[in-house]
Amino acid sequence: MFALTFSEYGPSDVLAVTEVPEPHAGPGRIRIKVRTAAVNPVDWKIRAGFLQEVYPVDFPGIPGWDSAGVVDEVGEGVTGVAVGDEVIGFGPTAQAEYVVVEHFTAKPAAMSWELAAGLPTAAETAVRSLELLGLEAGQTVVIDGAAGAVGSAAAQFAVARGLTVIGTASEGNHEYLRSIGVQPTVYGEGLAERVAALAPGGVHGAIDTVGAGSLPELAAITGEPSRVVTIADFSGSVPEAQVSTYASAYHALGEAVALFEAGKFDLRIDSVHELADAAKAQDASQSGHAAGKIILNVAN
Structure with a gap:
C-alpha cells in the first residue's frame, strides 16, 4: 500500500509517500480503506524526535492517529460493523491507504469526511x-x-x-x-x-x-x-x-457522533491538503496558528 512515511527523525522534509506492506485486521479489529486523516501536533513532535522516550518509532514510521473511511476487512469477534460501512477510526499509522484499528464508530451520512477525520483525537x-x-x-x-x-x-x-x-x-x-x-x-x-x-x-x-x-x-x-x-x-x-497524556476515553467517539446528530457538536476545519503535501500540513500544525483541524485527503 502507499503511506506517508519517515525513515529518520528530522524536519518535515523527511516525510515522503512510499510503498509499505499493508496491514490486515486481526481479532477484535477492523481495517479501514482511509479516505481522510487528520494532522495533530503529536505527529510532528514524534517525527522531530521530541517524544522518543514516549513514542519510539520503528522506522519507517507512519504518522497519524485519526482516520475516516470505508471498512474493507472485519477481524474475528468484531460485531456491529460490516465491509462497506463508513466509519471513524482511532489508532496509529492513520496516514496511509489502509489502517487497522480497534476503536471506531459509525460515520453519520451527514458528517463530512473532513470533520470525521478531525474528530477522534480532539x-x-x-x-x-x-x-x-x-x-x-x-x-x-x-x-x-x-x-x-x-x-x-x-x-x-x-x-x-x-x-x-x-x-x-x-x-x-x-x-x-x-x-x-x-x-x-x-x-x-x-x-x-x-x-x-x-x-x-x-x-x-x-x-x-x-x-x-x-x-x-x-x-x-x-x-x-x-x-x-x-x-x-x-x-x-x-x-x-x-x-492528561494517554488515550483511554474511547467512548468519546460515539458521544461526539451522537452530539453531532443532535446538532450540538462541530469542529472548525483550518485547511485540507493532499497526502503528498503532508510536510506543508505538519508545518502548519507546528506553527501554532491553525484555526481548526488540519486534514489530509488520502484517497478520493
Missing part, C-alpha cells in the same frame, strides 16, 4: 480531561485555549453535560466561542479577576490545552491545584495538577 482528549475533573451539571469549568480543536471539543461536551463554560481565546475568536455556548475572555495577566467577574459563584475545574504557563493562575482560580488538568504543560510548575 473528542477523546476532551472527554478524558473532563472525566478527570469529575464535574457535575451546574458547576463551572474554565478552558484555557477554548477555540482550539481540543478546547472547543471540551467546551461542547461540557455544555452538553450541563456545565457553565468560560473559555480563553483571542478576541477574534470570541464570537465563535459564544456560538458554542462559551463565555469568552482573553488570555494573559489578570485572568483570575476576569474569571471572577464571569463566575461569582466560583470555578470548580480548569483545563489547560495550550501549555503557555497558565497552570499557576488556573490553580489559583480553582483554589485547588488538583482541580486543574493539562494536556500540554509538562513543566511541573504546579505538581498537583493532573496531566
Whole structure:
C-alpha cells in the first residue's frame, strides 16, 4: 500500500509517500480503506524526535492517529460493523491507504469526511480531561485555549453535560466561542479577576490545552491545584495538577457522533491538503496558528 512515511527523525522534509506492506485486521479489529486523516501536533513532535522516550518509532514510521473511511476487512469477534460501512477510526499509522484499528464508530451520512477525520483525537482528549475533573451539571469549568480543536471539543461536551463554560481565546475568536455556548475572555495577566467577574459563584475545574504557563493562575482560580488538568504543560510548575497524556476515553467517539446528530457538536476545519503535501500540513500544525483541524485527503 502507499503511506506517508519517515525513515529518520528530522524536519518535515523527511516525510515522503512510499510503498509499505499493508496491514490486515486481526481479532477484535477492523481495517479501514482511509479516505481522510487528520494532522495533530503529536505527529510532528514524534517525527522531530521530541517524544522518543514516549513514542519510539520503528522506522519507517507512519504518522497519524485519526482516520475516516470505508471498512474493507472485519477481524474475528468484531460485531456491529460490516465491509462497506463508513466509519471513524482511532489508532496509529492513520496516514496511509489502509489502517487497522480497534476503536471506531459509525460515520453519520451527514458528517463530512473532513470533520470525521478531525474528530477522534480532539473528542477523546476532551472527554478524558473532563472525566478527570469529575464535574457535575451546574458547576463551572474554565478552558484555557477554548477555540482550539481540543478546547472547543471540551467546551461542547461540557455544555452538553450541563456545565457553565468560560473559555480563553483571542478576541477574534470570541464570537465563535459564544456560538458554542462559551463565555469568552482573553488570555494573559489578570485572568483570575476576569474569571471572577464571569463566575461569582466560583470555578470548580480548569483545563489547560495550550501549555503557555497558565497552570499557576488556573490553580489559583480553582483554589485547588488538583482541580486543574493539562494536556500540554509538562513543566511541573504546579505538581498537583493532573496531566492528561494517554488515550483511554474511547467512548468519546460515539458521544461526539451522537452530539453531532443532535446538532450540538462541530469542529472548525483550518485547511485540507493532499497526502503528498503532508510536510506543508505538519508545518502548519507546528506553527501554532491553525484555526481548526488540519486534514489530509488520502484517497478520493
